[in-house]
Structure formats: C-alpha cells, structure tokens
Amino acid sequence: MKLLVLFGLLPVVFCAGGLMGGKSNIPNPEKNVEIMAATNFALEKLNGLLDSDAKMTNVKIVSAQTQVVSGVNYFLTIRVQYGADVKECNVVVYVQSWTNTNKMTSQNCIDLKASKRSLLGGIVPVDMDADTKKAISFGIENFNQRSNSMFRSQPLKISNVSKQLVAGNLYRFDADMQETQCRKSQDNINKGFADCPPNVKGLRNVCKFTVLQQAWKTPEWTLTDFKCNQGGLLGGDGHDLCHLDHFTKFKTDFNKNYETTQEEKKRFKVFCDNMEIARRIQDVEKGTAKYGPTIFADMTAEEFGLRLNPKPWNLNIRPDNMLDADIPQGQMPTSFDWRDHGAVTAVKNQGSCGSCWAFSTTGNIEGQWAIKKKTLLSLSEQELVDCDKVDQGCNGGLPSQAYEAIMKLGGLETEKEYGYKGYNEKTCFFNKTEVAAKISGSVKISQNEDEIAAWLAKNGPISIGINAFAMQFYMGGISHPWKIFCNPTKLDHGVLIVGYGVEGSEPYWIIKNSWGPNWGEKGYYRVYRGAGVCGLNTMCTSAVVN
Numbered sequence: 001m002k003l004l005v006l007f008g009l010l011p012v013v014f015c016a017g018g019l020m021g022g023k024s025n026i027p028n029p030e031k032n033v034e035i036m037a038a039t040n041f042a043l044e045k046l047n048g049l050l051d052s053d054a055k056m057t058n059v060k061i062v063s064a065q066t067q068v069v070s071g072v073n074y075f076l077t078i079r080v081q082y083g084a085d086v087k088e089c090n091v092v093v094y095v096q097s098w099t100n101t102n103k104m105t106s107q108n109c110i111d112l113k114a115s116k117r118s119l120l121g122g123i124v125p126v127d128m129d130a131d132t133k134k135a136i137s138f139g140i141e142n143f144n145q146r147s148n149s150m151f152r153s154q155p156l157k158i159s160n161v162s163k164q165l166v167a168g169n170l171y172r173f174d175a176d177m178q179e180t181q182c183r184k185s186q187d188n189i190n191k192g193f194a195d196c197p198p199n200v201k202g203l204r205n206v207c208k209f210t211v212l213q214q215a216w217k218t219p220e221w222t223l224t225d226f227k228c229n230q231g232g233l234l235g236g237d238g239h240d241l242c243h244l245d246h247f248t249k250f251k252t253d254f255n256k257n258y259e260t261t262q263e264e265k266k267r268f269k270v271f272c273d274n275m276e277i278a279r280r281i282q283d284v285e286k287g288t289a290k291y292g293p294t295i296f297a298d299m300t301a302e303e304f305g306l307r308l309n310p311k312p313w314n315l316n317i318r319p320d321n322m323l324d325a326d327i328p329q330g331q332m333p334t335s336f337d338w339r340d341h342g343a344v345t346a347v348k349n350q351g352s353c354g355s356c357w358a359f360s361t362t363g364n365i366e367g368q369w370a371i372k373k374k375t376l377l378s379l380s381e382q383e384l385v386d387c388d389k390v391d392q393g394c395n396g397g398l399p400s401q402a403y404e405a406i407m408k409l410g411g412l413e414t415e416k417e418y419g420y421k422g423y424n425e426k427t428c429f430f431n432k433t434e435v436a437a438k439i440s441g442s443v444k445i446s447q448n449e450d451e452i453a454a455w456l457a458k459n460g461p462i463s464i465g466i467n468a469f470a471m472q473f474y475m476g477g478i479s480h481p482w483k484i485f486c487n488p489t490k491l492d493h494g495v496l497i498v499g500y501g502v503e504g505s506e507p508y509w510i511i512k513n514s515w516g517p518n519w520g521e522k523g524y525y526r527v528y529r530g531a532g533v534c535g536l537n538t539m540c541t542s543a544v545v546n
C-alpha cells in the first residue's frame with residue numbers, strides 16, 4: 001500500500017468518515033454535493049465513450065460509497081436511460097483534490113431488463129442485483145482465465161440476463177466479447193474500455209455463459225458452461241471471403257499481377273488476414289457501409305499506411321492569421337453536392353506517398369477558384385510536396401500550413417505544368433510565371449456539423465482531417481464505425497468534403513478521397529453526418545480566394 005505514504009499529508013476531513021482504506025456508504029447520495037460532482041464527472045466520461053448521437057439521461061444514483069486512499073475513491077452505481085435501454089453502470093472515480101486529479105478508474109455498464117415479471121415456472125429476467133453483477137463479472141473473468149489469448153477480452157454488450165433457481169442460483173447471460181489491447185494480468189481485471197481500448201484486429205466472440213451460485217459451498221461460484229461463437233453472430237467466418245475464388249476475382253477486378261509464385265502466395269495470405277479484419281470492421285459498423293476486398297486488400301497495414309499521415313495531426317497547430325469563417329444564418333438545403341456545380345475535379349491518386357494533405361488543400365482551392373472565377377482548374381500537389389518546406393511532402397503535412405506556404409510561394413501551378421510524381425523530389429521546380437491560382441488567406445470552419453453544412457452549401461468544398469480507421473476496406477455505403485474504434489482525436493488522413501445528403505433516415509457527408517476512382521464509391525467515401533464520426537468535424541478549413 002504505497003499510497004498510504006501520503007497519509008500525513010491528508011487533510012483531516014478525509015479521515016473523519018471512517019478507517020483509512022475502508023469503504024463508507026453514503027446515505028442519500030443524491031443530496032451529497034461531492035457524490036453528485038463525482039457522478040457528473042463519471043457521466044461525462046461515460047458519454048465520451050459512447051457515440052455522441054445519444055446521451056445517457058435520467059440519472060439515478062443507486063448507491064455510493066467512498067474510500068479514502070491518498071485521495072478519495074467514489075464507488076458509484078448509477079442507473080441511466082440510454083435510448084430505449086436502461087443501463088446500470090458501476091464506476092469508480094478517483095479524486096485527489098490537492099493535485100487537481102479527477103479520473104474514472106473503472107467502469108462497467110450493463111443493460112437492465114425492462115421487465116421483472118416472471119413467466120410461470122420459467123426463467124426470470126432479473127434486475128441487476130449485486131449477485132447478478134457478481135455472476136457476470138465472475139463469468140467474464142473466468143472466460144479470460146480460460147481463453148488462450150494473451151489479451152484481455154471485455155464485453156461490448158451483455159444481454160439476455162436471467163436467473164433460475166435450481167440447486168442454487170443459475171445465472172445465464174450473453175456477452176459480446178471483444179479482445180482489448182491490454183494483456184491479461186491481475187492489474188487489468190475489471191478494467192473498462194476507457195483503460196483497455198478494444199483492438200479491432202483482436203478476437204470477437206459472442207458467448208453464452210452459465211454461472212452457478214451455491215451459497216453453501218466453497219467455492220460459491222462456478223462457471224458451469226460457456227459457448228462462444230467466434231466472430232460474432234453477424235457474419236460467417238472471415239475465411240468465407242478469403243477463398244481462392246475471391247482472391248482470383250480480386251486480382252481480375254484490380255488487374256493485379258504478382259511477379260513470382262512466392263509473392264502470389266504471400267499476397268493471398270495478406271488478403272485472407274485483411275478479409276478477417278474487414279469482417280470485424282463490418283461487425284462494428286452502425287451505418288450501411290460494406291467492407292471487403294478493395295483495391296488495397298492485398299496490402300499489409302504498413303504498406304497501406306504509406307498513404308496516411310505518418311503521425312496523427314497535432315490539432316493545436318493553427319496559423320495566427322487563420323480567421324474563423326462566417327457561418328451563414330437561416331435555412332440550409334437538405335442536400336448539396338458541389339460535383340453538380342462544376343467545382344470538383346476528377347478523383348486523383350496520391351499513390352504510396354503520405355501527401356493526402358496536399359490533395360485535400362488543392363481540392364479546396366480548386367473549388368474556391370471555380371466558384372469565384374468560374375474556371376475549374378486541376379492544381380498541382382507536387383508543387384506542395386516539393387516546395388512547401390513547413391510541411392514534409394510524402395511524410396505528411398497540414399492543409400492549414402499549406403495555405404500559408406502557397407501564399408508565400410505566390411500561388412499554385414496547374415497539374416499540367418507541375419505534374420504529380422508521388423515522391424519527394426530533391427528540388428522545387430516552382431516557376432512563378434506559371435502560377436494559375438492564388439489565394440489571399442484561410443479560414444477555420446466550425447466543428448458543428450450543421451454549421452459546416454451551411455458553410456459548404458454557400459461557399460464550397462472543405463478541407464478536413466479524418467481518422468482513416470474504416471477506409472482501407474470500404475466498398476461503399478454510409479460508413480459509421482463505433483466511436484471506441486475510430487478515435488476522433490487521432491486524425492491521420494486529409495480529404496475533402498464536397499457535399500452532403502440524406503439516404504433513408506441516415507444523414508451523410510460526401511467525401512472526395514485521393515486513392516483513385518477504383519476505391520470506395522468511384523473514389524468517394526460517404527460517412528454518417530451529425531455524430532462527429534472519426535473526428536471529421538474537428539479540422540475543417542478553407543483557403544480564401546478573392
């Protein structure tokens with residue numbers, strides 16, 4: 001207990017309530033200011049883990065305990081409404097007021113059954129009492145002990161919880177288990193996804209658990225049965241997609257030729273591994289997108305990664321003179337597409353070079369130029385790769401910095417004059433007399449997606465950053481991955497929003513990519529609009545053309 005070393009420093013008030021390290025129940029927790037503060041903090045953290053289109057509401061504190069360590073642990077059981085579901089969450093919030101530390105150190109939420117009614121002689125859907133919760137965590141921990149994996153799995157969802165009285169209490173529940181990035185160790189027991197993020201390449205199992213509690217026996221709890229359907233109920237085995245016929249079709253579709261049989265074998269293996277990943281991304285898809293054998297299906301993560309920004313962007317970089325864009329007021333159109341208004345050039349291909357930022361920048365300026373000057377020009381990315389010395393060519397860059405560089409250089413040449421090579425050239429071949437388009441500044445656009453849409457419809461396509469998590473195997477549809485898999489603060493790809501619309505009840509953005517017309521929807525990516533999916537709303541900028 002090295003935490004106790006700080007005992008001497010503790011303000012006396014912390015020690016008044018009980019023994020150091022012991023837990024004290026807080027009566028009337030909803031009337032206790034500290035508990036309410038800890039609860040609100042936990043709720044904020046929990047909501048941060050959910051997709052932002054729904055929030056937990058109607059919070060009720062079921063119980064609260066405090067424990068004085070070197071600081072205070074708040075053990076909270078709270079019940080919340082989440083959409084049509086009622087969830088019960090056990091959270092631990094750790095507060096060390098003298099160092100301004102507030103942390104949610106553990107969280108575990110389960111769906112409660114709406115009804116407690118028993119069918120005659122049947123199985124009772126249970127309200128989540130303490131024993132049921134114990135049965136579930138017992139099942140999960142035993143599953144982790146017994147599985148062969150080195151990594152800890154955690155339930156994405158618990159459902160169908162029931163309790164039956166047969167020679168003890170027999171608990172049954174279904175758990176959608178997802179492997180995390182944490183190794184199995186004593187330290188990681190009972191950790192939530194906040195501390196152990198899911199690994200999308202990790203195992204996914206839908207398991208049925210049966211746990212027996214016999215209070216008079218030692219041990220009291222036994223995991224009597226668990227059956228897992230690896231890969232979830234949603235799709236079959238990923239190897240369905242890696243059949244040789246599929247690989248042959250893939251090769252024909254994308255005109256792939258491998259030089260040696262050995263290379264061919266290696267690519268088939270990569271293809272199979274990738275189809276397994278695609279299937280898992282499909283499992284955590286909330287929209288209508290399909291993932292499968294795209295043109296990149298035979299590339300390893302490293303090879304594919306060459307077309308992304310090598311490091312996630314530092315979102316704090318913002319040139320001093322970048323102004324906030326004016327957001328148009330009033331009604332915006334329900335859909336808009338700049339491709340129908342002559343402001344978007346054909347889809348380009350960056351190749352194996354991390355120059356996405358340059359394509360995002362030229363795409364925006366092409367749009368601004370077309371709208372202001374009534375001429376659609378295809379502008380040079382290679383000029384930026386070679387001559388923008390603040391950015392790093394094929395090793396990454398930022399559109400906001402590229403606007404600055406273009407102003408310093410004096411403008412952009414056309415694609416025709418300064419063609420794309422897809423590698424860092426030693427020299428900058430910029431020739432000022434060949435400048436075709438000039439800009440006079442740049443603006444940062446809102447993070448609110450309605451305001452982004454309003455600005456876009458009035459002013460033109462927008463340069464954005466996005467987390468490319470779901471893109472390698474995107475075949476089409478409206479992409480909407482779970483937030484825990486597609487971290488909105490890790491932007492690694494620069495693209496261009498050219499429009500938006502609604503399909504059925506799904507609002508979406510139309511995003512121009514730079515991976516050629518044979519990827520996605522003829523080179524385009526549609527993404528769910530209104531939930532900050534993959535951080536697409538966090539780095540929206542445009543050049544200004546006068």
Ligand SMILES: *[C@@H]1O[C@H](CO)[C@@H](O)[C@H](O)[C@H]1NC(C)=O
Nearest residue numbers: 159160174175176206208233
């Ligand atoms: C829960 O039970 C329902 C009804 O029996 C079933 O359709 C569903 O697949 C079960 N859930 C899981 C995750 O097994």
Ligand SMILES: *[C@@H]1O[C@H](CO)[C@@H](O)[C@H](O)[C@H]1NC(C)=O
Nearest residue numbers: 417429430431432433434435
């Ligand atoms: C710059 O471009 C102009 C017009 O195309 C051309 O006449 C001139 O020779 C070029 N200068 C250099 C240094 O290439």
